[in-house]
Amino acid sequence: MSRSYFPPKLVLPVSERDHIRGPAHAPVTLVEYADYECPYCGMANPIVEQVQQALGDGLRFVFRNFPLTEMHPHAEHAAEIAEAAATQRKFWEMHDTLYAHQDALEDLHLAEYATLLRIPTSEVKRALAQHAYRERVHEDFLSGVRSGVNGTPTFFINGMRHDGSYDYDTLIAAIASAAR
Amino acid sequence: MSQGSNEQRSANRTALEPGTAAPDFQLHSTPDQSVSLNDFRGAPVVLAFYPADWSPVCGDQMALYNEILSEFRRFEAQVVGISVDGSWCHAAFAKDRKLHFPLLADFEPKGAVARTYGVYRDKDGICERALFVIDPKGVIAWSFVSPLGVNPGADGILAALEDLKSQPEKK
Numbered sequence: 480m481s482r483s484y485f486p487p488k489l490v491l492p493v494s495e496r497d498h499i500r501g502p503a504h505a506p507v508t509l510v511e512y513a514d515y516e517c518p519y520c521g522m523a524n525p526i527v528e529q530v531q532q533a534l535g536d537g538l539r540f541v542f543r544n545f546p547l548t549e550m551h552p553h554a555e556h557a558a559e560i561a562e563a564a565a566t567q568r569k570f571w572e573m574h575d576t577l578y579a580h581q582d583a584l585e586d587l588h589l590a591e592y593a594t595l596l597r598i599p600t601s602e603v604k605r606a607l608a609q610h611a612y613r614e615r616v617h618e619d620f621l622s623g624v625r626s627g628v629n630g631t632p633t634f635f636i637n638g639m640r641h642d643g644s645y646d647y648d649t650l651i652a653a654i655a656s657a658a659r
Numbered sequence: 660m661s662q663g664s665n666e667q668r669s670a671n672r673t674a675l676e677p678g679t680a681a682p683d684f685q686l687h688s689t690p691d692q693s694v695s696l697n698d699f700r701g702a703p704v705v706l707a708f709y710p711a712d713w714s715p716v717c718g719d720q721m722a723l724y725n726e727i728l729s730e731f732r733r734f735e736a737q738v739v740g741i742s743v744d745g746s747w748c749h750a751a752f753a754k755d756r757k758l759h760f761p762l763l764a765d766f767e768p769k770g771a772v773a774r775t776y777g778v779y780r781d782k783d784g785i786c787e788r789a790l791f792v793i794d795p796k797g798v799i800a801w802s803f804v805s806p807l808g809v810n811p812g813a814d815g816i817l818a819a820l821e822d823l824k825s826q827p828e829k830k
Contacts, residue, residue: 487814549725549757624727625817629810630719642809 486640487627493541498570500531501539506658509650510541512623513632515558515577516551516584520632524578526647530654538654542574544619545631553584555616560589562612563603569596673777674789674804681706681793682775686763687746694739694761696797703736703800703823705816706791708778710807712744712752712762720788720810725758727813734820736792739763743770743785778804792819 493499493508511527513520531540544561546554557577564573576592577584586607593603605611623633627640634641634650637657643649675681681704685695696704709720724731724738731738740762744752749762765772765786773779773786780787790811792801801819805811 487812490814547722547726549759550722620726621730624723624730624813627812627814629723629812 486642488640489626489635489638491622491626492638493539498542498565498574499539500541500571502536503539505537505539507534507537507637507654508539508541508635509654510543510635510638511632512543512545512619512626512628512634514544514546514551514554515561515574516554516581517547517631518581519630521578521581523632523645524575526645526650529647530650533651534654537658542570543623544616545623545628545633546616546620547631555613556586556589556607557584558616558619559606559610559612560593560603562615563606564593564596564598566602567596567598569598572596573598674787674802675776675791675799677799677801679799681791681797681799682772683797684772684775686741686765686772688739688761688763689750690746694763696793699737699793700797701795703734703795703820704793705731705736705738705820706741706776706793707738708741708773708776708786708789708791710783710785710788711742712748720812721752721758721762722756723810723813724760725756728759730813730817731820734817734824736820741765741772741786743773780807790816792816792823794823 489510493510513523527540531538544558546558548555561570561573561577564570573592573596576596580588589607590603626635632645634645636653641653643653681696683696685693688694707720707724721740728738738760740760742762743765745766746764749764753762769784770779770786776789776791778787778789788805788807788811790803791799794800800823801815803811803815
């Protein structure tokens with residue numbers, strides 16, 4: 480790798496439109512672009528949880544959608560149902576449920592998860608039949624493309640793309656160095 | 660963008676620079692069809708050289724371009740992937756990944772086109788992970804060589820296409 484290589488930067492700043500865990504004043508913000516059907520994202524999810532637990536208020540975590548729909552036929556609807564859950568303040572519950580059931584993401588399953596989270600049927604219909612959140616998901620996706628997201632998952636630490644691996648130790652070390 | 664060209668220069672001094680006429684070529688896009696760069700004259704072309712079919716990073720890179728074809732279409736740009744793999748290999752790879760854009764086989768003589776663009780790695784027998792955006796007149800408008808293991812994404816390409824669109828008459 481050449482010395483003057485600089486990874487690309489996040490173009491869409493974190494704002495109230497985002498799904499956020501952790502305090503706004505945290506010294507480090509970790510943004511993840513991911514796809515609910517992607518097995519690598521599935522593997523990364525528990526690691527991100529561990530990182531959040533370890534750092535507590537020292538970290539703000541943001542999730543953005545990056546469904547690779549040609550490869551993952553269920554990823555778009557999964558992202559849309561999570562956005563529907565967000566309107567009921569249940570985004571993270573749905574997010575975690577989807578990752579826990581990556582092998583069962585047919586519409587039927589998505590509707591079932593929504594019912595379990597007590598999301599109104601009308602909201603589910605708005606998401607899955609009328610695609611009310613397609614634009615929202617696409618906005619995330621495009622912001623990722625313009626920021627240099629190059630696969631899933633892609634992480635940004637304080638706005639800079641993290642090109643290293645996303646195992647626990649590497650992420651913790653990269654976050655620690657960004658906090659300095 | 661300017662950052663992109665700095666990176667490109669330091670990563671590989673030999674890659675053709677913006678302002679250079681893009682060397683024409685004719686390569687197989689399928690076992691029985693071939694495509695030449697001149698076929699695309701009149702619209703921007705994105706040439707994405709990549710080391711090999713099937714390797715994980717390339718897979719992601721081509722998969723990403725596949726997902727954003729509609730974005731490229733907004734600029735009327737044609738994307739083509741190029742590697743030294745043969746056309747049967749490309750066909751299998753494209754089918755497996757459901758790719759909707761051509762993969763060209765720089766197969767015989769091996770890497771000849773990559774050489775003319777200055778992005779062939781003699782020692783490894785593969786091409787660099789290199790991007791060229793070529794304007795509708797056939798001149799290189801932007802180029803970038805990524806570290807081999809790093810998928811360059813599409814942000815630089817889209818920025819270059821946007822620049823082209825905003826200065827259509829620039830010679």
